[in-house]
Amino acid sequence: MIAIVMAGGKGSRMNLDEEKLLLKYKKHLILHVIDALENSKCFSKILAVTSSNSPKTEKLLKENNIELFHTSGVGYVEDLNLVLKSLNDFVFITSADLPYLDGDIINDIINQYDSKNIWTTILVTKKFLDSLHLTSNYNFSFNNQQCCYTGISLVNAKNISTLDNVIEEFIILDDKRVAFNLNTKEDYDLLSTT
Template sequence: MIGLVMAGGRGTRMDIPGEKLLLYHKKPLVLHVVDALVSSNCFSSVVTATSPNSPNTEKLLLENQIQTLHTKGTDYVEDLTFALSNFEEPVFVVSGDLPLLDHTIIQDMVSKHQKTSSWQSFVVSKKFLEQQNLNLEYSVLIDDTECYYTGISIVNPKSGTTNETHTILDDKRIAVNLNTRKDYDLFKNS
């Protein structure tokens, strides 16, 4: 399995100077995510998808000998589609803005991999988000439970169909996603 960190976004909702994935939480955010994937020992390789929108992030990754895949930076879906087209084996896709992600939760998600699914998305329940005073953007209804996407999926890029399944995993380590300045300020002050 390949670990793929999506690290090419503009980060416009953060309303900060510079690139979002270079924000610090003990180290640059993107390095925290990469290190979590590497230390999980679940992947044959870890690759980051960068774009013209993230030149300083790409520079940092290359300086740290982290493999990068350069995308056009048009939008997330197009960049992800291009990145996935480069792989033959299943890909663990994660956003580069998850500051609490660690190797144990990654190991747990990989152990829950549904090999028959072409696209397995990890989600958290609305109830869990409310209990944690957190917000995520995109929702899906799963067996009468409102859930939200975490930005983490396991994808079989060579599957001929898009058979999406959902795994509910109510865990703060995958629910805290730094999309806006408010998210970052809440995280910094917690």
């Protein structure tokens, strides 16, 4: 299995002068996520997907000998589609702004994954997010609950050529380690208090 860390976005919702993934929570956010993936011992390769939107993040990753996959940075879906088309394996995709992500939760997610599914996305319930005082702009109904994306998916890249018409399966996992996704300055301020 290959891990992909999506690290090429602008982080525009944070409204910061610096790149979001260089914010620190014990260490730079991006390095924390890379460490969690390495500590899980689940992956034959870890790729950080970068773009011209995040030059300082890319520089930090190079300095830490992280393998990079450079994209145009047009958009998340376009960048992800480009990298998935280049792979022929099972892929664990994560956003790079999950400060509580750790090897144990990654193992839990992989153990719940059904490899017969082409695409499985990890969700949290809106109720759980509310309990953490977090918000999401992307709520939808699944299993009679309001749910939100975590930024984590498992994909059988061997069986897709594009992201069009892919049937998406879901797993709800109300766990702080996947729910706490830094999208706003308020999220980062809240992280400092937990």
